[in-house]
Amino acid sequence: MFIVDLFRRTGPVVSFEIFPPKADVPVEKVYDTIEAIADLEPGYVSVTYGAGGSSRDRTVEIASRLHRVYGLNAVAHLTGMSHDVAELDAICTSLLDRGVTNILALRGDRPLEGPDVVKGYPYASELIAHIRSAFPGRFCIAAAAYPEGHVECADGEEDLDHLKEKVEAGADLLISQLFFDNERFHRFRDRLAGRAIDVPLVAGVFPVLNVRQVQRIVSLCGASLPPKFTRMMARYANHPEALAEAGVAYATEQIVDLLASGVDGIHLYTMNRPETTRRIMANIGRLRSVR
Numbered sequence: 001m002f003i004v005d006l007f008r009r010t011g012p013v014v015s016f017e018i019f020p021p022k023a024d025v026p027v028e029k030v031y032d033t034i035e036a037i038a039d040l041e042p043g044y045v046s047v048t049y050g051a052g053g054s055s056r057d058r059t060v061e062i063a064s065r066l067h068r069v070y071g072l073n074a075v076a077h078l079t080g081m082s083h084d085v086a087e088l089d090a091i092c093t094s095l096l097d098r099g100v101t102n103i104l105a106l107r108g109d110r111p112l113e114g115p116d117v118v119k120g121y122p123y124a125s126e127l128i129a130h131i132r133s134a135f136p137g138r139f140c141i142a143a144a145a146y147p148e149g150h151v152e153c154a155d156g157e158e159d160l161d162h163l164k165e166k167v168e169a170g171a172d173l174l175i176s177q178l179f180f181d182n183e184r185f186h187r188f189r190d191r192l193a194g195r196a197i198d199v200p201l202v203a204g205v206f207p208v209l210n211v212r213q214v215q216r217i218v219s220l221c222g223a224s225l226p227p228k229f230t231r232m233m234a235r236y237a238n239h240p241e242a243l244a245e246a247g248v249a250y251a252t253e254q255i256v257d258l259l260a261s262g263v264d265g266i267h268l269y270t271m272n273r274p275e276t277t278r279r280i281m282a283n284i285g286r287l288r289s290v291r
């Protein structure tokens, strides 16, 4: 099914993101994660795509298995920068052949080292337009949104122009980058409403597990850290188990506030850590059904 239909039918949609294991780790590892979270009844599960890495084929395989074996709605991430059009079409066809009809269409992360190689589309809006014209009516398409602006775009209004281009090109819903300051998300939602961007906006929530991980993420996406978050990090930096517990509490508090504010959906970045996901889902159990 097209996941956008979930937003019309039910209350807030809670979904998960997983990633394919690295090439030297058996793909079965991720199936352990899926087994451990499948009964939590996520609205959908999305599978990331290594823009330059070797885990590409695994995205299709894992998304297909989510759908076929576990009966879950699967979303395959797809990056337009790293493939030519024929390759992109082959991946889309392969997804359709396996019953996967939801794509999160992205430009893709730039390589950490070396020059950019744009084989296909330099912007996600162009990938979205291409999928719409090459596969009319066959896919539900999600796109990425940045509550604090995309790191490469200094002008927030221009960034919103480009977000609107993605919706006009055919994105059915938006999934946000992670953020730790809910006020930024609330303001972003208001700004989207001001621009008449009215597709569902899903909030990306990332439960913190360790300090190094946060430093890496912040350096990549520039998420701002509110004082209560930095206090938590400083206090528990040398106590990994305590920090992970505080991370669950922090993510829970974020979600409670987001649900209370009437958010369309929550996308939990699981980091393939089912125990963390299960604890957060237990904390918000009853809240999910309130419309």
Ligand SMILES: Cc1cc2nc3c(=O)[nH]c(=O)nc-3n(C[C@H](O)[C@H](O)[C@H](O)COP(=O)(O)OP(=O)(O)OC[C@H]3O[C@@H](n4cnc5c(N)ncnc54)[C@H](O)[C@@H]3O)c2cc1C
Residues within 6 Å of the ligand: 047, 048, 049, 050, 051, 052, 077, 078, 079, 104, 105, 106, 107, 108, 109, 110, 122, 123, 124, 125, 144, 145, 150, 151, 152, 153, 158, 159, 162, 166, 175, 176, 177, 178, 204
């Ligand atoms: C929910 C989510 C999931 C993700 N999953 C993955 C994944 O699986 N694999 C992966 O590699 N990366 C993933 N990413 C990261 C993403 O690929 C990067 O953030 C990337 O830098 C931008 O991708 P985009 O699709 O938002 O790009 P775009 O929407 O194309 O935007 C990229 C930049 O270009 C600017 N821009 C857009 N259009 C134009 C234009 N016409 N002219 C000039 N400038 C323009 C934008 O303002 C922005 O600064 C994910 C991000 C999110 C939020």
